[in-house]
Amino acid sequence: MTDTHMIPRVVAYRWLAQFFLCPPDLAKLESYNSVEGRQFLTSLQYDPVLASPASWLKDAVANADTLAHLQARISSAFTGAFDMGGPRAALPYASVYLSDNGLLFQKPARDMIALLQEMEMQLPEGVSEPADHLGVQLQVAAELLEREEQGEPVPIPAVAFLDQQVLTWLPAFHQRCATLAEDNPIRIFADAAQALVQDTVHPAELCREPV
C-alpha cells in the first residue's frame, strides 16, 4: 500500500494512539509550542481526518492560561472517560463492547496478546493497560502499515486487522464518546480515530480534500 496522504498514515496512527495511551504531560504540551511542534500541528491540519484534533490542540496550547491548566483539563477528561466508568464513561477497550457482560480482558484482549506475540512486540514501557486498548490497537495498525510499506511479512494485513479487530467496536466507542461535551478532547480525538480507521478500511467513503 502506497501512502499518498499528506501525513503518512503511520504517523497519523501513532499520533492518535499516543494520545489515547499516554495523555500529554507538561513537557509534551510545551513541545507543541515550539516551532517544530507548531509546524507539525499545521501539517496535521491539512489532513481531513486529523484537522479537528490538530486544530483543537493548537488552539488549546496557544490559548491556555497556563499549560498546566490545559494538562489538568486533558487529564480530567481522560479520567472521566477512561478511569472511572459510570454515566460519563467511554471505556477504550474492545472487550467492553464485544463481550456479553461488558467485561475487560475478554477474547479481544487475548487476540491482541496473541497478535503482539506473533509480531514480536510488547506493550509500551510503563503502560499497564489491556492489549485491546484503542491506543495499543492504533499502534499495532501503524506497525503493520509500516511493515507492509517496507515489504516485511505481516501476520495480518493492516486493513484486515482494522476491519476485523477495530471496526468491530470502534463505532460503539465513538458513539459513546459522542455523549461527551463537544469540547471534550476525548470526543474530538475519538471522532478522528473513527474517521481514520474508516478511511483506511473504506477509503472511498471519505472526502480526501483538505479542508
Place this chain on the structure above:
Amino acid sequence: MRYLSHLAMTVTLALFLSTPTHAQNPPAVSYLDGTVALSAAPDHSMPPIGKLLVTAPLRPLSREGDWLRVSMQGWTQAGAERAIYAAPGIRVLHAVLSSSAVEMLVFSEQIADPDTAQLWTKTELQGWIKTPDLKPSLRDIWARAEPLFAQRCTACHQRRIPHHYTANQWTSHLKVMGPRTGLPKDDQFLIRAYLQYHAKDADRLARAAVQ
C-alpha cells in the same frame, strides 16, 4: 517498667532455696510458668495426682533432688473440689486433681459468692513437683504471654480487648478459640491466664489474690 524484671526472670529454684545473698527475702509466693504434674511424693514411679497450671501461686516448702514440695492456696466450689480456682466465683484454674486427691485438700473458710449465692471454700493443696519454672511475679509470665496473644490471636480476627470480657468468659472463649491458634495446650493456657488477669473483673481477681 515491665522489662526491668527481665533480669530477674530466670530466677531458678536454686536461687530461691539456697541463696541467702538476695538483698531482700525471697518472695513468699512465686508463680508457675508452665503446666506441671503434681505428685503425692517425690517419686517417679507413682502416678501423678493432678496438675498445676500456669500462674498457680506456689509457696516452696522443701526440696529433694529435683523435686520441690509446694503448697498452694485457692478456692473450690462445693461439689467440684477437683478444680481449684484463684478466687471465689472467678474461675481462673490453678489446679486439677484426680478424684482420689481431693481428700488431701485442707479446707478452711467458706463464703457465699454474693453474685451467685454459690458456696466457695478456701482450700490448701500440697504436693511435689519436679523442676518447675517459677517466676517471682506474674508480670514475668506476661512477658511471654503478651506477644503470644498479640501474634496468635490477631491473625484471624480483629484484636479482642481483654477487659471486654470477664475471666470466666475468657475460659469459654479459649475453649473454642484456643485450638484454632494451633499452639500447644500449655501456650493456650498461658494466653487464657493472661486474658483472665486482664479481664473486666481483673480488680476483683487481684484483690482475691492479695488475700
Place this chain on the structure above:
Amino acid sequence: MSIHTTKTVTRRGLLKGATALGAFSAFAPALLRAGAAQAAEAGDILSGSHWGAFNATVENGVWTKITPWDQDPRPTPMLEGVMDSVYSPSRIKYPMVRKAFLENGPGASPENRGSEEFVRVDWDTALELVTNELRRVSETHGPGGLYAGSYGWQSPGKLHNCQNLLRRTLNVGLDGKFVNDSGDYSAGASQIIMPHVLGTLEVYEQQTAWPVVVENTDVLVFWGADPVKTNQIGYVVPDHETYAHLEEFKKTGKKVIVIDPIRTETAKFFDAEWIPVRPHTDVALMLGVAHALYSEDLHDQDFLDEYTAGFEKFLPYLTGESDGTPKTPEWAAEICEVPADQIRELAKLFSDNRTMLTSGYAIQRQHHGEQSHWMLVTLASMLGQIGLPGGGFGLSYHYGNGGSLSANSVILSGLSDGGTAVEGMAWATETGAASIPVCRIVEMLENPGGEFDFNGTRATYPEVKMVYWVGGNPFSHHQDRNRMVKAWQKLETVIVQDFQWTATARFADIVLPATTSYERNDIEHIGDYSLKAILGMKKIVDPVFESRTDFDIFTDIATRLGAGEAFTEGKDEMAWIKGFYEDAAKQGPAKGVEVPKFDDFWDAGVVVFEVPESASQFVRYADYRDDPLLEPLGTPTGKIEIFSRNIEKMGYDDCGPHPTWMEPIERLGGNEPYPLHIDSGHPNNRLHSQLCGTKIREGYAVAGREPCVINTADAEARGIADGDVVRVFNDRGQVLAGAVVSDDIRPSVIRMYEGGWYDPVNAGEPGSLDAYGDVNCLTVPISTSKLAQANCGHTGLADVEKFTGDLPAVNVFEAPAGG
C-alpha cells in the same frame, strides 16, 4: 526465529533516524517495544475464594474459565461471578485522588464527596499523600484522630488479610495510635449477650454434628435461619459440606419447621411447615411457647435446676406475676399473629420430641435483638434437651457450614496485627475510646466527645478526622445511608483501598487500587469449622492495570513510616506463605497427621485432612451436661444464666436481667409509621455487596434493579405488577427496586436483600433517590441496646409505590456498552 528477531530489531534501529518518519517521531512515536513478551501463562490453576475452591483456566495470560474444585460437594452458582469480578469494568485501575483534596488539601469541600471527579496520580504521589496524612493526623489530632477499625468481609487468605495489614502498618509505623472497632454487623447483639448467658460467643462456634442431628432430631426448627442460602459462602474457603447432611435429614422425612416471614430457600428445600410469624415479634412467640410449656407442666424442671440459674426470677415475668401481663399463647398470638392454638401445639411438639431449635442472625439484628437468642436459649433450657444428641439449640448451622465434621488438621496461623498486647490502648483514657462498637461509627462522627454505654462500661467517642478503609464497603453494610453521607462530610481525609469502585470508594479522597486475591499468592483453610483442608490460593493472573497486592501497598507505607523491616520481618510473599505452612506442619506429629513438605503441597495445591470418627458424634454441650461442675460454663454461676446478675448491675433500661419482650422502635402491629416491614436478609446470590457488580446480577435483577419481593395482596392494593420498577421509601430514604410479586412472603412484609450497590442519582446529596436499590437507605440507624450497641438492620418499615417518573439509569456497575 532468532534470526527473525535480530532482523526486526535491526530494521527498527535503522528506521529510527533514517526514514522520513523520523522527523515526526518526536510527536508520533512508535510506542510498542520490540521483542516478544514472555510466554503468557496458560493452564489450570487451583485457587480459592469465599465461594469455594476452584480451578482457573488461563489462556494467553487471561483467565478464561472457572470450574469448581472436584472435591467440592456442592459448588455454588455464584462461582461464575468470581472470575467476572477480576475483569469487571468497576475495577479501580490507578491511584486516584479527589480533585478538591488534591488541590486544596484535607477537608476540602467534603460535601462534594461522592460526586466530585477524581484525578489519577502515580503510586509514589499517592503513597506520599497517604503517609503524610497518617503523620499529620496523628501529630495534630492524636491517636483518636485516625479510625482504622476497617470492617468488612475482605477476601480470604492468611497473608493478604488487608484489615490486619492496615493495623499492622499502624502498629509498627504509628505506634498503634488509631481507633479500632469491636464486634461486627452480622451477630453484634448475640455475641455480646451470649457470653453473659452461656459464657461464650456461641454464634461462631461448632455445632452438634449433622449426623447426630440426622439420627436423633425429631423436629428440626429453623427460626429465622436459611442455611440452604447462607452456607454457599464462607469466611475462609467454604467446604459446602452442609448440603449433603440436609439431604440426609430430608430423606428421613422427619418434621422441619421454618419460622420466618418468608418461605425461605430452606423451607422450599424441605417443603417444611412454614409459620409466617410477624417480623420482629419472635421473642413474644417464644414467650408464648414458654408459657404454654410451663402452664401445662411440659417444661423440664430438673434441667432448669441442675444446669441453669435464675429461672425462678424469670418465672414471675413469664406468668405475669411481676408485671400483670401473663405471656400466654393468646397474649403472644396478638403480637406475632401465630394463632394461640398453634403456639400450644408447638410447645407440645417441642417437648414431646427431640427438638433442635436453630436460629440465624436476623432476629438479633433488630432493636432489642439481645433478647431473641437469650429467649431462644431459655426456651431450649425449659425443654431440657441442651447437651443431648440432636436436642437444644444451634446458632451457627446457617453460617460457615456449621455442624459439618471437624477434621484432624494442622492449623495455619497468619500475619499478626503487629501490635503488642496493651501499650496501644494506653492513650485511650485520655483521648476517647480506643475501640468503638463497630456499627456506632456514624454516631461517633456526629458526636465526638460524647459518652456511650457498652456492655457495662462507659466510654467517650474520640474525635476522628481520618478514616482508612480496606476490604469493606461501609456504604453498603451500615444502616441509614443518608445520615451516613452527611456524617462522612465531617471527615478531613478518607482513604479507601479496594479493587473496585464501591460506593465507599466513590465517597473517598484517596483511592488505592488493590489486586483481587486472584492476582496474588496466598494460603487458606477450606472449611470454617471443619478445617477440612489447607489450600494454596495461587496467583491466577498478573495484577491488572496498576493494582498492587495489599501486602505490597502496606509494605510501602510502613517503609515510608520508617518501619518497613518491622512490617515485613524481612520476608516476601512466598516466604510468609511458606512460613505459615511450615509453622502449621510442626503440629503434625502431636496430632498424628502426616503433612507434606511445603514444595510438594504447593505443587499439589491442596492438602486434605482426615475426619476422625469422633467428629461425627460431637454433641455441643454434652460435656457440660455430663459434668456441670467440672465443665462449668463461662458465666458467673458456671451455668446457663436465664437471669444475669451482671446485666442487672448495669441497670440498662433497654436490656434487663432476663429475657423480656420490649416494643421496638418500629414494627408491624406496634409503632407503625409505614405499613410494610423491610426484611433485609443476606442475599442468595451475593456475599453482602460482593459480586453485586458481576454477571450473577443478571440472574436476579428486575428491570435492572435490586429485587423487592412483595406479597400478592400488597402488590395488588398498590397497582404493582411483577417486573414493575417501584419506589420503596420512608422518612430515612428512597430507593428504586424491581417488584417480584409472590406468595412466598407474608403480607405486609417486603424483602430487599442487603448488599445492593448504592447508586444515588445525585451523589453526595442526602436523601437522593437510589437508582439501584441499597436497602440500607431505609433501615434504622439506632443500636440494639446499651448492652451490645449492635446494628438493627432488620428493623424498619417503609412503603412501596409503582414508580412512574423518569426512570434514572443505573450507573453504579459501569457497563458502558449498555449505556
